[in-house]
Amino acid sequence: MNIFVFIKRVPDTESRIRIRDDGRAVAEDGLNFILSPYDEYAVEEALRLKEAKGGTVTAVALGPETALVVLRKSLAMGADEAVLIKDEAAESYDGLRTATILAAYLKAKAGSFDLLLFGKQAVGSDNAQVPSMVAGLLGLPQVNVVTKLEIGDGAGTALREIEGSREKVVFSLPAVVSAQKGLNEPRYETLRGIMAAKKKAIPVLTPAELGLSAEDTASRVEVVRIEIPPARKAGTLVTEPAAEAARRIVAFLRNDAKVI
C-alpha cells in the first residue's frame, strides 16, 4: 500500500492564545508547537496499515521550515519518507488554498497511491476543510471523523462519528480518510527512530515547483480581525452543605437561568 499522510505543526492545546498588535494574527512567540493531535492518529493508522499490508508511508507537511520538526517526528514514529512543501505565507485559514497545493503535489509527485490520511481538523484553525477539499479536487471518495478503519482489496470500511451514532461507510480505493480520536493509540518514537529521523534527508518543494501560480495560491479568506472573547465573570459561590446547595442550584436554574 502506498499511503500519504498530511500533517501540520500547531500550538499545543494547553497554550494560552494572544493576538498580535495588528489584531489580525495569533502571536506565535512563546507558544509551544506540536504535531496536531488528530494528525498523530493519522500517522499511527498509516503505520499500522503498512505493518499489516506492506508498502510505504510518506508524511507531507505544508508550511515554513519550522514544520520540519513534525516531519521528523513522523519519521521517528516509523514513516518511510517525509516531504516539506515550503510555504512562507502566514496562516491563511483558507482550507481550499491548502487543498489546492496538496492536490497539486499529489498529481505532480505522488504517482499512484491507495490512501490519503489526514487528521479530522488541525487544532487551532479548527476548519476541518482540507481532507474533503482534497478529495473533491481529486475526485476521490472521502470518509471523515473516522474511529475505525479496515482496508481490504481495493476497498475499505470505516466507522465515522455523527451525532449520537456512527455511520458504517464502505468506499473504494484510493480514498481520503480523516482520523478522529479513538481510532488508535499513537506510539512513542523510539530512540533509534529519532536518531534515524535526524539523518534522513527531507526533500523540500515549493508551490511554484508544483506548477502553481501566485494566483493559484492566493487566499480567499481576508482576516478582518482576531480577538479574545470577553472573559466570563465568576458568579455566585455557594459553600453551604449539600442539601442546601442542591436547593440553591435548583432555585438558580428556575429563577435566574430559567432553564427548568
Add this chain to the structure above:
Amino acid sequence: MILVFLETREGKVKKSSLEALSEGARRAGEMGAPLTAVVVGPFDPAQASGVRALGAATLYHLDSPALERYSSEGFVQALAGLVAEAQPRAVWMSATAMGRDLAPRLAARLKAGLASDCTKIALAGGRLEYTRPIFAGKALMTVALKGEPSLATLRPNVFALGDAKASSGEVVKKAADVDAGAIKAWVEEIQKEQDAALDVTEAEIVVSGGRGLKGAEAFDLLRELAALLLRSAVGASRSAVDAGWIGHAHQIGQTGKTVSPNLYLAFGISGAIQHLAGMLGSKVIVAVNKDPEAPILKVADLGVVGDLFEVLPPLKDEIKKALAE
C-alpha cells in the same frame, strides 16, 4: 440570494438547519435579497410550511434515486447544479457532522471560500463578515470571503430560531442530475450509540463529569440526572475520557467537541484551559467542585464548593420536585 441547505433525517428538517435558515432570513432581509432553501433526497412535504414560515421564498427539493441516502459526492453534484442555476451570493448550512462533511467538498467544487462553524454573521459595508471560534474558542476570528458565493457552516444552538410568519413561498421539486456511478463512498448502516440519544453539540442541557467522578460508575449518576431534563446529554472532560470511563463522543474541549447549550452542569471538572475552550460558549454554567480554587468556579454563574457525590442525590430530588410543580 442567500441559499440555505436544510439537512433532513428520516425526512424531517433538523432544528439546527432551521436555525441557519432563520439567520439567513435576518441577513437576507438586511441585504434586500431573497432567501431560498434547499432539501436534498427524501423529504416529507408536510415540513414545507414550517420552512416557508421562516421566510424562505422558494424551497427547492432536489430528488434522484442516487440521493436516497446521504453521500458527499451525490449531494455535491446536486447542490452544485442548483448553485450554478440560482447564482446565490451565499450558501449556508448547519455545522453538523453532515454539514462539516459536505460544505468543504462543495466549496472545492465551486472554488469558493468557506467559513467553518460560524457563531456570528454580520453585513458590514455591503459584504458578509463571518465570525468563528479558533483554538476551540480561545479566540474569535472574523473573516470576509473573496468571490461569490461565500460558503459557511453555522454552529448548532447558537443562532436564534426566527418567528414563524404567514408566507406565500413556493416548493419547487426538481429532478437532480446525479451520476450514481461517481459515488464511491456509501453509508451502509447507521449504528446507534447505546448511550447517546442526543449529541452533546445538539443538547440544550449538558451534564458533564470529570476526574472528580473517580470512575465509570459515577457517570450513571449523571445519566440519571440528564434523564430528568429534556433535550439533555452527558458530557465529559478529557481526563474522564482518557481514563476510559466514557466514550470519546462525549468529550468536550479542544480535542473533543465545542458546545453552547443553554445550561452546562459541570461535576468534578477542574476546568483546564483546553476544557474551558469547549464550553465557555454555554449560556449558563453551573459547577460543583470540591476545590474552591478550581478554575471552573471562576467562570461558573453558580459555583458550588462541595462533594459531587453528596450534592447529586438531593439535587435530583429537588429537580424532580421542581418539575412536578
